[in-house]
Amino acid sequence: MPSVRDIRRRIKSVRNTAKITKAMQLVAASKMRRAQQAAMDSRDYARLLYSVMAQALRHVGDFRPPLMEQRPVRKSALIVISPDKGLCGPLVSNLVREAMKHDPVTTVYVAVGKKAGQAVTRLRRTLLAEFAMHDRPHFADARAVSKFAQDLFLKDEVQRVQVLFTDFISTVSQKPVVWDLLPIGEPRRCCADLKGEKGFSEPVAEEVHMGGATEFKFEPSAPHVLDLLLPYALNYEIFQMMLESRASEYSARMVSMKNATDNAEDLIHHLTLTSNKMRQAAITKELLDITTAALAGV
Structure with a gap:
């Protein structure tokens, strides 16, 4: 499973691609x-x-x-x-x-x-x-x-x-x-x-x-x-x-370029949501570990 860093790297790549397709869309228009x-x-x-x-x-x-x-x-x-x-x-x-x-x-x-x-x-x-x-x-x-x-x-x-x-x-x-x-x-x-x-x-x-x-x-x-x-x-x-x-x-x-730009934006939204979920899951896990350790020391 990709890490949060991998997903963020992919978001950056897709965002750069979206900029290119958007520019091509405007030129074609x-x-x-x-x-x-x-x-x-x-x-x-x-x-x-x-x-x-x-x-x-x-x-x-x-x-x-x-x-x-x-x-x-x-x-x-x-x-x-x-x-x-x-x-x-x-x-x-x-x-x-x-x-x-x-x-x-x-x-x-x-x-x-x-x-x-x-x-x-x-x-x-x-x-x-x-x-x-x-x-x-x-x-x-x-x-x-x-x-x-x-x-x-x-x-x-x-x-x-x-x-x-x-x-x-x-x-x-x-x-x-x-x-x-x-x-x-x-x-x-x-x-x-x-x-x-x-x-x-x-x-x-x-x-x-x-x-x-x-x-x-x-x-x-x-x-x-x-x-x-x-x-x-x-x-x-x-x-x-x-x-x-x-x-x-x-x-x-x-x-074609408009569709590509729209698809890139949808993918960015999906990847951002996935990244946020993974980050939230990591934070929740850390809180659980801290809580478990605190309870064990009582």
Whole structure:
């Protein structure tokens, strides 16, 4: 049985750990708010971009750019967007579990983030490339991934490109989502609305109605504009997914560190109670010994 000194030493160790997890919780909370706000701020631009794409499609007739060409799928590429670090609960394991559902024979992988690359390599799947992502995602990060995916598709090395990322639903809820990136379908919205429990009291504006009264004039032609617009739209979609993934990562880490801090405090309380009981038992024993000795001398 541990002594009072051993228990006090353990209390000190747990208290130091609690300080670390509390600090990590506060840092993750701060980064989470910034990541949520960044994802929200990009939505107005997305609605306008998709509105212009829809208008262009209405003016091109049967013309479809190469990025919209439907082909029989012989091989697929899966882009996996993951955190670079752990300590974010089951988020990484859920991503890996979803990624491994794809056929290893017909699927090749592209990793964005260290955890995805490590998992794909460890599980002996085909990893074509690995990309880094900044703590605050940059549009250049998304552009590099998008360019690589477009090259694979246009060279017919793959006939379908999908993206696996973690969609941010709320502070305590994040969900792995597989998104069809190529070939491009009709204009669509990439991710679910951010609905944080705190910090987002205003509802997200409704999507732009694609068939509204606003008409656009395209120069030199709608097909030419569409050819230029589609790669940019792909860049944006991947950028949006990176923002969603970062918001999910920081939310999961904040919740995980909060749970760790709470568990540490509970353990400190339990150990302190045990220490006090042992100390009280020792005092009681000494009093009994003194009383017994006094009675024996009477």
